[in-house]
Amino acid sequence: MQLFVTNVLISLLWALLTGKVSVGNLAVGFVLGYVALTLLHSEKEERKNSYFRKSLQIVRFALFFTKELVVSSWRVARDVIKPLPEMRPGVVGIPIDAETDLEITLLANVISLTPGTLSLDVSPDRKTLYIHAMYVINPDDLRKEIKEGLERRLLELLR
Amino acid sequence: MTSIIFRTATRYMFPPLLVFSVYVLLRGHHYPGGGFVGGLFAGSAFSLYALAFTVAEARSILRFDPRDITAAGLAVALLSGIPPLFSGNAFLTGTWWELPFMDLGTPLVFDVGVYLVVLGVLLTLVFALGEEE
Amino acid sequence: MIREILVSIFLLAGGVLSIVAAVGVIRLPDLFCRMHAATKTGTVGVSAIVIGMMIHFGNITVTSRGVLVIAFFLLTAPVAAHMIGRAAYRSGVALWILTRIDEWKTHGEMEQDD
Amino acid sequence: MFAFLTICFVAALVAPIVHRYFPRHTGAVLSVAPLAMFVWLLTQLAGVMHGHPVEQGLVWIEKLGLELAFRLDGLSMLFALIISGIGTLVILYAQGYFKGHPQQGRFLMYIIAFMASMLGVVLADHLLLVFIFWELTSFTSYLLIGFNHESADARNAALQAMLVTVLGGLFLLAGMILLADAAGTWRLSEIIQRGHAIVEHQHYLPILILVCIGAFTKSAQFPFHFWLPNAMQAPTPASAYLHSSTMVKAGVYLLARLHPALGHTDEWMLILTTIGTTTFLLGAIMALGQHVLKRLLAYTTVSALGAMVMLLGVGTKYTIKAMAAFVLAHAFYKATLFMVAGGITHETGGETSIDKLGGLRKAMPFSFACALLAGLSMGGFPPFFGFVAKETWLHALGDHPLLIAATVVGGAAYVLVGLSTGLKPFIGKMPEGLHAHEVPLSMRIGPMVLGLGGLVLAFFCGTIGHALVEPAATAIYAKPLEVHLHLWAGFNKYLVISLVTLAIGTGCYLARPFFVKVAERLRPITRFGPDAVYQLKLNSVLRFAAWQTRVMQTGILRDYIRVTVLSVVALVGAAFYRAGGFQRWENLSPISPRIALVAMLMIAAAFATTYSKSRLRSILSMGVVGYSMAMLFTFFGAPDLAMTQLVIETLTVILLALAFYHLPPFSHGSTKRTRAIDVAIASGAGVMVTLLVLAALHVQTPTPVSDYYLDHSYKDAHGRNVVNVILVDFRALDTLGEITVLTIAALGAYALLKLRPGRRRDALVALPRDSGEGTASTKEGQP
Amino acid sequence: MEVVLALVIGVLYGAGLYLMMRRNLVQLIIGLGLLSHGANLLIFTAGGLRETGAPILAEGEKHFAAMPADPLPQALILTAIVISFAVTAFALVLFLRTYQTVGTDDVDRMKETDT
Amino acid sequence: MVELVCPLVMLMLTVAFAAAFVRVVIGPTLSDRVIALDMAATIVVALILTHCVQSGSFYYIPAAISIALLSFIGTVVLAIYISRGGAE
Amino acid sequence: MTLLPSLPITIPLAGAVLCMLFRRSIAVQKAIAFCTSAIILLTSLCIMAHTKNGTIAVMNVGSWQAPFGITLAIDMLSSVMLVLVGLLAVGVSAYACFDLDRPRMQLGFFPLMLILLMGVNGAFVTGDLFNLYVWFEVLLTASFILLALGGERQQLEGSIKYVALNLLSSALFLAGIGILYGMAGTLNMAELAHLVQEGGRGGLVTMVAVMFMMAFGIKCGMFPLYFWLPASYPTPPAAVTALFSGLLTKVGVYSLIRVFTLIFDTDPDFLHGMILAGAGLTMLSGVLAAAAQYEMRKILAVHIVSQIGYIVMGLGLFTKLALTGTIVYLIHVIIVKTNLFLVAGAINRIKGTYDLHKLGGLYKEKPGLSILFIISAMSLAGVPPLSGFFAKLTLIIAGLRAESWLIVVVALGVSLLTLYSMTKIWTYVFWKPAPEPLPDLDPMSKGKWFVFLLPMIGYTILTIAIGVFAGPIFDYADAAAGQLMNPQGYIDAVLGGAK
Ligand code: NA
C-alpha cells in the first residue's frame, strides 16, 4: 500500500514538474514511477511481491473480466435480438470459497456484471451463492466455470 | 433485511459519498452543485446506511439528532446574513475574504447552512418513516 | 480524427447496447431474464458512453469523474440487481416456464425473512 | 351636554360596582345621573324656548366627517326631558322592583346605558351620531328584553326585537347616507334647512322610504309592530321605560326631526298617514281582546305610536302641535300604568291577567290612586292632560273626517284599556287565594309623580304648551308657530266627539268579556300576521343557509376541487375571451426530434399515472415524468435543475415507497360518469393552461434582469455558476425561505409521526424526562 | 418547440387535476406532484427556451462568449422544486397518519369536519 | 463526426428510455417496474453524458452521478419493499 | 434603513431557530416565543413610526439594486399589517403558553408559530412577486403543520382539504408568476407595475390578473373557493385557530390588494367588477354558512369568509374611501376575530365543548368572559361605536357613493345575519341555562383566571379603543389608501430609491 501511495505521489510530482496535469501525463508519470520503484525495491522481496504481484494480477483480472464482459454481452445481445431466443435459464447454487464480506460481495458483483449470470443471494451459512443464469446447459459445468475462472482469479487478487 | 452484499457495498460506499457531498457543496458556487444537492447526497449516504443496517445504527454514526442539524443549518444560514450589517450593508449582502487558496464569502457560509438543513431534513424524514412500525 | 472515431465508436456502442437492453426488457420472458438485459447491458452501455466522453474531453476533470461514474455503476448495479432479484424471488415472482433448473428452491434453505 | 351624557354612560359602567357597595340603594345613587341631566335641561329651558338652541361639537373621525355634535332645541328638549325625567323615576322604581336580585347591578347598567343612548339619539346633531345612538338603543334593549334570560320566550323576544329594529336601522343607515350626500352635510341642523334641495334630489324617494322603514321598525309601525307586544318579556321597569316613553318613540322623534327636510310632500303624507292610521287602529283593536296587563298596555302603545305618525303625516301645524302634546301625555300615563302593572304583578306573586285580579284597592291604595289617575288620563277623561291632548288632536284633524272617525274608534279602545288597567284590578272582590300588599317606597315615587303629573299638567297646560310643546312643534314645523293648550276650549263639536268617545269606551269596558271571547275566536287568524311572516322569513333564511351548506360543503374534497377548477377555468376563460383570443406567435424555436420524443414520453407517462390501478405503476410513471423533465432541463442548459430534479424525483419515490408499507393499495374507484365529468374538467383546465402559455408566447421576452446576473455573477458575486449565485446571493432571501419550508416540513412530519392521539398519554408520560421524541429513542425500528 | 411544451404543460396540469379528483389519498399526492411539474415546466417555457449552454462561466473567462440559458427561471424552479418536495413529503406523512387514524384512504369518506 | 453521432445516440437512448417506460407501465410484477425504472435512470445518465459530449460542457456530470446514486437507493428501497411483501 | 425592513423576517426566524435548539425545555421555548413576539411588535411599531408620514421603507436585500435583487418595501398598508401581526403574536403566544397541551409544545408548536409569523411578515414586506410566493409557502407549510399537529381525526381530515386546495392555489400562483415573468422579464412588483402600465399587453395582463385573483382568492377564502376554510379552521386548538383566523386569509387579502392596486389596475371595469361580485357572493355565502352551524368555533370560522367579503368589497369598489374602509376593516377584524376565537377556546377549556346545544349558563357563571365575548361579538356584528361599525360604515358609504346598490344591500343584509349569528352564540352559550350541568373542567383561582383572560382583555380594550380613537386610525387608513391609489410613489421609492 505504501508503495502504491508513493507511486501516485511520483506521478503527481512528474505532472507538476512537467507543468501539465493531464490524464496522459499522469499515466506517464505513474509508469515511470512504477519502473523506478521496481528498480528501487528489487531486494526487499516481501513487500515487492505484494505490490508488484498485486498490480500485475489486477491488470490480468481486468483484462480477463473485460473479455468476459464483451463476449457474454455479445451473446446476450444476440439472443435478445434473435426471433426465437435460445435461452436455457436456471437458478444454480455455487459453493464458494470466499469468506470475508468483501470477498463475497466482490464475487457476487463480478458474477452479476458478467452478462448471462446474476447473483441472487448468499445462503445464510455463507457457503453457497445462488445465481440466475441465462444459459444453463449443465449446472455442474457452470459451477466449475465460475469457480475456476472468476472466483479463483478474484480470490488470488484479494488474498 | 440483511444482505451481506448490500451491507458490504454500503460500508465501502459510505465514506466516499460523504466526501463527494462536501465536494459538491464547495464547488457549487462555480459548477453545478451547491448546498442543496450536497446536502441531499450526504443525507442519501446516511439513508443508505440506515437501509443497510438499522435506523438506530445510522443515528449512532450521525451522532447528532437530525433536527439539531436542521436547526443549526438554519442558524448558520441566518447568521451568514449578519456580517455585512457591521459594515453598514444590507442583510445578506455577500461579504468576501480572500484566502490564499480560495475566496471565502458569506454566500458560501449560507450554502453550508443550506447543506446542513437539507441533510437534517432528509434524515429527519427518513429516520422517522423508517422507525414507523 | 482518430479520437473522433474512437469517441463515435464508444458512443454508438453505448447507444446500441441500450437499444438491445430496451428490446430485451420488452421481449424477454420473465423478470430474471429481463434483469439480465436491463442491468448489465445498461451498465456496459453507460460505461461505453463514459469512455467515449472521457476520450472526447481528454482532460483530468472529466476523466476523474468519468472513472468515478464507471466505478460507481460497477459497484451499485450488481447490488441493486441482487436486491431486486432476491426480493422478487422471495416474494414469489414466477420463473419462466422454460427455466430448466431451480436449485435454490430444491435446497429449500430459504431463510426466513426478518 | 356632552358632560352630562358622559356622566350617564359612566353611571351605566359603574352600576355593578355601585351595586356591590350600596346593594340596597343602588337605584337611588345611580338616579343622580339622569336627575342631573334633567335639572340641567330645565336650566336651559328658557333659552331654548326663545329659540336659542344649545350646541356643542367635537371632531371624532375627520375623514368620515363624523363629529360628536349635539344640539338641544325644542324638539330635543321635549324628548330629553321625558327621557331623563322618567329615567330617574324608573331607576328608582327598579331599585324596589329588583330588591335582593343578584343581577340588579347589571339591570341598572343596561337601563342607564339605554337611557344615555336614547338621550344621545335626541340630542345628536349629526346623522351618523344619531345612528350610532340609535343602534345602541337597539342593543341595550336587547339586553333588557332578554334580561330574564333563562326563559326561552324572553330570549326569543329579545332577538326578535333586535333583529327587527336593527334591520330597520340598516335601512335607516342607507337612507341617512344618501340623505347626507343629497344635502351635502351630515349636520341635522343644516339638513333641515335644505329641504328643497333634498325633496328635489333624484334620491328623494329612496331616502324617504329608507328612513321611514327605519323609523317604523323602531316605533313598531305596521307591519313591524309585532315585536313590541312580544318585548313585554322584559322586566317591567324596562317595559315602562323602553316601550312606553322612550325607545319606541325614537322613530317618531326621527320622523319629526326630519320633517322639515323630507316632509311637505305627497309621498310623505301618503306613507305616514296610511301606515300611521293603520297602526293606530290595529293596535287599538288588538288591545280590546287582551287580558294580560302588560299586553293591554303594549297594544295601546303600538296604537299611540301609530297616532303620532299619523299626525305627523298629515303635517299641518295643528297636527304637529297635537302630536307634540300627545307625546307628552302618553309618556306620563303610559309609564305610570306600566309601573303600576309591574307593582301589581310583583306584589301578587306574578299574576298578570286582569281577569284574575280584583279588589286590590285595600291592599294597594297608593297604586290604586296612581293607576286611576293614569287610567283616566289615558281614557281622555277630563280634567287630565290626556284629555287636553285628545282635544288638540281632534281640533287638528278637523278637515279629515275619516281620521276623526278612526280617532273615535281608537279613543274608545283607550278608554277601555285605561279603565281595565287603572280600575279593574282594584275594584270588585278579591279572588280567592290572591295575596297582595303595597309596593315599597321606591316603587311608589314614580307612579305617584307621573300619575299626579297628568293632572297637574292639565291645570298648567297653558304654560306647558308654551314652554315645551311650542318649541318642539316649532322645531318640527320649521316655522314659528304658537301653541295654546286649553283644558276648557268651550263647548264645540270636538267636545261632543270626545264625550261620545268616552261613552262608547265605557260601554266597551263593560262589554269587555265579549271582546275577549271574540279575540279567542279570532286567535287562529293571527297565525297569518306579520309575526308569522317574521318567523317564516327567519326560518326560510335558516333553511336556505342549511341548504347552501349542504350544497357547498359536501365534505367531499373532490367536489371542492371540481368547483375550484371550474371557476378558475370559467373566469380565466372569460378573460381570455375578453382579450380577444391570442395574437400571432412569434419567436418560436424549431422542433427538435429528441425534445419532441421526450415530450411525447412525458405525455404518455402523465397519462399512465392517471390510468392506473396500481399505485406503484402510478408513482413510477411519475418518476418517468420527472426523469423526462430532467432531460428537458439538460437539453435547455440547466444542469443544476436537471440534477436537483433527478434527485428530488427519486427521493419522492423513495419516500412514497417508505410510506406505502402503511398505506393500502388503490381500492376506491369512481363511476364511469364521474370519471367522464372529471376528464372533462381536467381537460378544460389543461386546455386553458396550454392556451395561456401559447398566449404568452407572442410577447417579446426582455431579460434585463438575467443579463445583469450573467454580467455580475463572477465580477461582483465571486461565482461562476450563475444559478447558484442567484440562489445564495442575488436572491438568497428566497432560499432562506425555502430552507425554512424544508425545516418545518420535516419538523411537522416528525411531529405527526411521533405524536398521535392514541399515543398521547404515553407521550405525556415519556416526554418530560426525555426530549419530546415520543417513543423514538426507545424503539429500534428498521425497514 | 414552445407549442409542444405548451401541450405538455397542459397535459401535466390536466393529469394532475384529474388525479386530484380521485378518491385515493395516494392519487391525490401524485396529482399534486404532476401539478408542480406542470408549474415548473410552465415557468421554464414562459421564461424563454434556449437550447444553448448552461449559465456557468467557464474557467478563466470573464464574460459569457455566447448567450447562455436564462438563469433566473432556473433558480426560481429550483426553489419551487425544493418547496414542493418539502410539502409533498409532509403531505405524505399527513396522509399516512390520516389513513391510520381514519381507517380509510377514501377521500370521499373524510367528511367529518364539514357541514 | 461526433456532431452527427451524438443526436443519433441520443435518439437511440430516448427510444430505449421509452421501452423502459413501457415496461414500467405493463409490469406485470412490481419487480419488473422497479427494474425498468432503474434502467430508465441509467439511460438518463447515458443521455446526460451524451449531451455533455454534444454540448461540449461537462457541467452535467454531477447530475449523472447523482442520478446513479439516487436510483440505486431507490431501487434498494423498492426491493426491500417488495421483499417485505408490500402491495402494489 | 439597512436593517429595519428585514427584521420582521429575521426576528421570528431567529426565535424559531432558538426554540428548535432548545427543544428540550418547554419553559425556555415559552420564554423565547413570548419575547420574540414582543420584539416583533416593538419592531413593527418602529417601522410604523418610520412609515406613518408616507415614507416607504425600502431595503435591497443583499445590496443588489432594485429590479435585480429582492427588494423589501414597506408602505403604510404593510406596516399596519406588521403591527397587527405583532399584536396578534403577543396575545396568542401568551394564550398558547397557558392553554396548549404539553405534547404539542414539545413537538414544535412555538417554532412553527414563529415561522408562521415569519412567513406572514415576509409576505407583507416583500416587493418581489416570487419572494411573495416563497413566503406564502412558508406560512402555508407552517399552517399545515399547526393544523395537523395533534393528529386527531378531524384535524387530519381538515388538513387534507386544506393542503390540497392550497397547493392548487400555489400551482396557479406559480403559473401566473411564470407567465408574468415571461411577459415582463422581471419579478419586482414595482417594475412589473411600471411595465404593465406601459401597456401593449392588455389582454394577457387581464388573463394573468384573473389567475392571480383566483390564486389569492383561494388563499383568502373567497366564494366559491373557500371550501378548505370551514373544513379545517374549526379543528385545531383555539390558539392555532386564532392565529389562523387573524393571519392566513388576511395575507391572501393583502396580496390581492397589493397586486390589484399596484400591478393590475389596468382594467378595473372587468377585474375590479369581478372582485366586487366575488365579494358580494363571498359575504353572503359565508354568513349563510355560519347561520347553519351550531358549533361555536365553526360559526366563528365560517364567518371569516363573510368578513373577507367585506374586506374585498373595498378593493372591488376601488375608490380611496373604499380602500380606507378595507384597511380599517382589516385592522378591526384581525383583532376581534382573534379575540373571539380565544374566548371560544377559554370556554372550551372550562367546559370541554364548543357545542351550542351542550353549553349554557355562562352569563351567570363567568360574567367576565361574557363581557369579553359580547363586546367582540357586537363589534363583529357592527354595533356602534365598536371597531366593526366604522369599518362597515365606511364601506357602505363608499358603496353608496359608487352607486353600487346591490353590494350595499348585500353588505347590510349580511351585517344583520352576522348579528343573528353572534346573538345565537350569545343566547345559547351565555343566556340559555345549560341543558345538563357542565362541571368546570379547569377550576382556576381568581388570579390565575385573570391572567388567563389577560390577552382577551387586551384585545377587547383594543376593540373599544379602535372605536373611540377612530379618528387617528382613519387618518392613517386614509393616507394608506392614498398610497395604494397612487402607486407611483411606491414605484419610485423602489426603483429610484436604490442606493
Ligand atoms: Na445548487
Ligand code: NA
Ligand atoms: Na432556492
